[in-house]
Amino acid sequence: MAIEYKKNQAVFVDVVSVDEAETLLDWLQNKPNAKIDLGRCSHLHPSNLQVLLAAKVSIAVWPKDINLRAWLESILTITQAV
Amino acid sequence: MAKTIFVVDDSATILMSVKNNLEIAGYTVESAADGVIALDKLKSGLKPDLIITDINMPNMNGLELIEHTRALPNFRFTPILILTTENQQSSRDQAKKLGATGWLVKPVGGSDLLKIIKQVLPGA
Amino acid sequence: MNPLLEQFLSEAREFLQGIAEKLMQLENTPDDSYLLVELFRLVHTLKGNSGLFEFPEMTRVLHAGEDLMDAVRDGRVGFSQKLADDLLDAMDFVSVLCDQIEQGGKIEADMTVDSYRLAESLRVLMASQMTSAQTPVVDDAQPASTKDTINFLALNQLPETVRIDAYTRAMAGETLYWVIYTPIENCFFQGEDPFFTARQTPESLWGQISAQEAWPPLAELDAYRSALRFEALSAASREELIEHYRYVEDQIQLIPVDPWSFVIPQGNPNGGPVYEDFVLDALQYMDAGDLTALRSVAETMLQLSNPELWLSSALRWLILLLDTVPPNHQAITILIESLRSLKAPDWSLLTDTLPVVTAVAVAPTIETGSEIKTPVETSSVTRADAKEISEADALALASIFATQLQILQLDDNASWQLGRIKAVAGVLLNCCKAIDDTHAIAAIEEALAASLAAENSAPLIDWLTARSLNVAVVKPVAEPIAEEPPIGLKTLDEAAPMPTVEEITPELVSADDVPKFGRRPDESTAAKSLKVDQAKIDRLMNLIGEIVVSKNALPYLAQRAEEQFGVRELSREIKAQYAVINRIAEEMQDAIMQVRMMPVSFVFQRFPRLVRDISRKLGKEVHLVLEGEETEADKNIIEALADPLIHIVRNSLDHGLELPDVRRAAGKPASGTLTIKANQEGDQVIIEIIDDGKGIDPEVIKRKAYEKNIIDEATLERMSDLEAVNLIFAAGFSTAEVVSDLSGRGVGMDVVRTAVEKVNGAIQLDSQVGKGTRIRISLPLSMAVTKVMIIESDDQVFGMPMDHVVEIVRIPVSELTSIKQSLTTVFRGKIVALKSLNSLLGLPAEPIVNSDGEVAVLIARLGNEVVGLIVDDFHETIDVIQKPLTGVLAGLGAYSGSALMGDGSVLMILNVRGIV
The missing domain is CATH 1.20.120 (Four Helix Bundle (Hemerythrin (Met), subunit A))
Structure with a gap:
């Protein structure tokens, strides 16, 4: 399982593939205040990223992967700032 | 877990060569000799992480295979590389339109092939 | 040879055969688009395969062939005979290359020139036949990359450290590219992960993601419609970047970034005119050209300032600019001026833009020909021949x-x-x-x-x-x-299979992968068939042969147990055990035979090409019909059949079928029909070659045979037409009025007959003048087991193949008559010539006459004739595994082979034709 869904948090693990996006979208629709843990995530397919952006989620834990974090920060922080 | 790569080519020589390269690199390799066989396998439970297919094959060619594969819910997003000796822009465009991810012109060296696989297959 | 190369060669031969077949089918139906596509596919795949190896000669020719077939497939070039000829030539060439690779592991050096010539001729052909002379122009337009589109805003967002790094690299001569990657909406459905692609941008210094549009409410979001844009700053070369993004080339923009664009002071713009003094001082130093002093002042100033300030950032850049070798005075001045206004430096004022350190393209080192080896091996003179x-x-x-x-x-x-x-x-x-x-x-x-x-x-x-x-x-x-017998005599301890004696033509080599099982190591077929090395099957054959011999020793043992040791009970048990082993051995033998079976199509498949080439040469029109190609027989039989069949087909084309004009005049269709069919009858394979040509005139044959002393006058008159036409199989007979380039190479139909009989087959011809000729060859399904009768003469035993045995009789000496010094007798109303086996084999002994005054005569069939062999005695018939004679013995015409008997002795198998 590339996304572990907890009570109010989705934990992204390793590579989160394109197939996860629909489930993620459904889950976030029901949990508008959910947070995302990207700590153990090494990559996520942009479809998932789009869901996170549209849902304006807040990131509980940033990825340990520095490269991924840098890329994600460039858009996720901006969106959150808005 | 080892990624599974599905190689479709009517040339046993190419199959053998590609299979060797990929298996040495640690991938699990499945193969089929033409589009019909390939599609059968995809419909009967094989779920590769990547498909590599030739274009010119008997029974069902690679382009038809791509078209049919993309129509299967399980394979809407699976990367599909074309491995062929053809190199016509019109065919490339058509392949892309049908849902191919990339196009490799034979012969492809083992390391080049692996490089491209790593490019289209996150976590590979 | 490595398995991949082996696989390649075996598959290449299949492809070459397929290409030739398709080409010939196309000659009949040039518009068959399916065939065209298939043909292209075969050439194309073969070319692709060849590219796996270092065979440039092969790839070159195939590539030209592929392009040509591609043009034909697309209708740009029309199919023509000339085209088929040239392509067939090219494929023959490839076939020769395959042979060379198989034999020597490499392509001979002298093939290079030919490969260029062939490829060139295919390309010339293609160019000359282009129906529409327009080749599609590949528009390789790159995305625009003008400086105007530089996204300063984006550069603005780069951290200063990244920009400093980028500036430094750019000043050192690297070109930095700003990559803008805007994936198309449905890219996910092409299996793409644009984010992953962007993350892997080579030598990426920095990257960012932005949305192409505002996000809709979550409920309306289509997660699978790509709406992101990726940007990256990369120090990689343009080529590297284009290669990386090669599948989405149309979705990226590559913008070279001017190094000065990175020099953007950022920070808190506090302070304002406080720094006026500094700016004045700095400009004075600049005017004086004292950069060292300027740098020292700037550093002091920087230490006194809060690093978060816009000023500090500008100072850091100033120091960096001063440190750059060589320093650009104009740029430094511009930067200093910007401190006055606290606005971003206006780099458009800069006149000399880049301190151009253009990358010098490394000239590709040209491969010198120093490594080309000239073949110097001269084969050492073989010693045996010279003695x-x-x-x-x-x-x-x-x-x-x-x-x-x-x-x-x-x-x-x-x-x-x-x-x-x-x-x-x-x-x-x-x-x-x-x-x-x-x-x-x-x-x-x-x-x-x-x-x-x-x-x-x-x-x-x-x-x-x-x-x-x-x-x-x-x-x-x-x-x-x-130590080393040079004659080729195989020593017995070499368990290796006896080499087959027949000359194997190059095309036949591919047949070594017998039996013709499925050809793909693909799972769907792998479970059903295996490709097995011939040597392994030969080994099985040898082993079963040994089992048969060993088991045949058991009856002898039983006999000894009873006669020598008097234990009848044991003898019976041995016999019972023998029966069991015998049954298993026979079944096993049968099973192995099955493995060795291959279809006659193996030989037939070469005929379309052969018939086409020959008829073209002769100016004849021939329609070839092949039937029963799936009929199977033992591999050795099939292989032995190849040469005789080719000879017969050549003969039919050369002498049988007439020229179109002649045929029309005779009221026949201009195009002749040649039918080659195979079918199985009992334990025989029947192959017929039928033409509707002019037939054979028995009178002409008789006259010729008489002229050549093959028959005497009496025979001439007695002979039926059927017997007469079969005279063409007699030694030294050739009917052709003119010895043509095709068949009359001093080899007559007698060679065909000999070859057929060598594998225990028979050949018969019947013909009707004006209507055509039919040649019928019957062959055993398998030649591995031979039933022989053991005969005795001068205290020696010999094997006589049962195929030749018509009858065994005892004839009273009184009924033998001498006609013209040869012994004859009347047997079943016919005169039969009698010969003594002893005298035929050069044994000095006289035939033994039994107490009733009779001699033992074996009536043997010899083609369509019979001959009586006088021997001393007959024994039982047995099944033997016949081995061909090798080494010095191979030249003995009197024997067709040898077999090992159950008691370990060797039985020589007589070759009737060789002794009579």
Whole structure:
């Protein structure tokens, strides 16, 4: 399982593939205040990223992967700032 | 877990060569000799992480295979590389339109092939 | 050879065959688009395969062929005979290359020129036949990359450290690119992960993601419609970037970034005019050209300032600019000026833009031809051929003796040891008789007696050892032979299968992968068929042969148990066990035979090409019909069939079928029909070659045969038409008025007959003048097991293949009559010539007449004739596995082979045609 869904948090693990996006979208629709843990995530397919952006989620834990974090920060922080 | 790569080519020589390269690199390799066989396998439970297919094959060619594969819910997003000796822009465009991810012109060296696989297959 | 290359070669041959077939089918239906596509596919795949290896000659020609077929497939070039000819030539060339690779592992150096020539001729053909002369122009327009589109805003967002790094690299001569990647909406459905692609941008210094549009409410979001944009700053070359983004080339923009664009001071713009003094001082230093002082002032200022300030950032850049070698005074001045206004430096004022350190393209090192090796190997002169005959004989003898010694040294406990000893002694005695060595004969007989008495081979071994030493001393030539027989005589301990004697034509080589199982190592077929090396099947054959021989020893054992030891009970049990083993052995043998079966299509498949080429050459129109290609027979039979069939087909085309005009005049269709069909009848395979040509005139044949002394006058008159036309199979007969380039190469139809009979087949011809000719060849399904009758003559036993045996009779001497010095008798109302086997084999003994005054006569079939062989006695018939004679024995025409008997002795199988 590339996304572990907890009570109010989705934990992204390793590579989160394109197939996860629909489930993620459904889950976030029901949990508008959910947070995302990207700590153990090494990559996520942009479809998932789009869901996170549209849902304006807040990131509980940033990825340990520095490269991924840098890329994600460039858009996720901006969106959150808005 | 080892990624599974599905190689479709009517040339046993190419199959053998590609299979060797990929298996040495640690991938699990499945193969089929033409589009019909390939599609059968995809419909009967094989779920590769990547498909590599030739274009010119008997029974069902690679382009038809791509078209049919993309129509299967399980394979809407699976990367599909074309491995062929053809190199016509019109065919490339058509392949892309049908849902191919990339196009490799034979012969492809083992390391080049692996490089491209790593490019289209996150976590590979 | 590595398995991949092996696979390639075997597949290449299949493809070449397929290409030739398709080309020929296309000649009949040039518009068949399916065939065109198939043909293209085959050439294309073969080319692709060849590219896996370093065979540029092959790839070059195939590539040209592929392009040509591609043009034909697309209708740009029309299919023509010339095109088919040229492509067939090219494929023949490729086939030759395959042979070279198979034999020597490489392509001979002299093929390079030919490969260029062939490829060129295909390309010329293609160019000349282009129906529409327009080749599609590949528009390789790159995304615009003008400086105008530089996204300063984005550069603004880069951290200062990244920009400093980028600036430094740019100043060092690297070109930095700003990559803007805007994936198309449905890219996910093309299996893409644009984010992953962007993250892997080579030498990426920095990257960012932005949304192409505002996000809709979550409920309306289509997660699978890509709406992101990726940007990255990369220090990689343009080529690297284009390669990386090659599948989405149309979705990226590459913008070279001017190094000055990175110089953007950022920070808190506090302070304002406070720094006016600094700016003035700095400009003064600049005017004085004292950069060292300027740098020192800037550094002091920087230390006093809060690093978060815009000023600090600008100072850091100033120091960096000052440190750049060589420093750009104008740029420094601009930067200093910007401090005055606290606005971003206006780099558009800069006149000399880049301190151009253009990357010098590294000239590709040209491969020198120094590594080309000239083949200098000159084959050493073969020694055996150069010797005189006596020396050759000596060599042969020495090698025979060496082999006998090896036979004797085999395991001594075998139950057939006695038979083996006798056989060896027989060989030695005959050899010595041949060279009139009476001393040796006596010595051998002595040793034989001793060996038989002792039931071991030591005495004979001793004699042989002594002999070989002597020979070595007396005739030094023979010396090296004991270790390495050069005659090709296989030593027995080499378990390797006996080589097949037939000449194998190059095309036939591909057939070594017998049986023709499925050809793809693909799972869907892998479970059903295997591709097995011929050597493995030959080994099975040899082993089953040994089992058959070993099991045949059991009845002898049973007999001994009863007669010698008087244990009848044991004898019966042995016989019962024997029955079981016998059944299993027979089944196993049958199973192995099945494995060796291959379809006649293997031979038939070459005919379309052959018929096409020959008929073209002769100006004849021929329609070839092939039937029953799936009929199977033993591999050896099929292979033996190839050459005779080709000869017959050539003959039919050359002499049988008429020219179109002649045919029309005779009221026949202009195009002749040649039918080759195969089918199985019982345990025989029947192959018929039928043409509707002019037929054979029996009168012409008779006259010719008479002129050539093949028949006498009496026969001439007696002969039926059917018998007459079959005379063309007689030795030394050739009907062609003009010896043509095709068939009359001094090889007549008698060679065909000999070849067919060699595999125990029969050939028959019938013909109707004006209507056509039919040749019928019947062959055994398998030649591995031969049923032979054991006959005895002058105390020796021989095997006579049952195929030849018509009857065995005892005829009173009184009924034998001499006509013109040859013995004849009337048998079943026909006159049959009689010959004594002893005299045919050069044995001095007279035939034995039994107490009733009769001689034993074996009526043997010889093609369509019968002949009576006078022998001493008949014995049982047995199944044997016949082995061809090899080495010096191969030249003996009197025998078709040898077989091992259950008691270990060797049975020579007579070749009727060779002795009569």
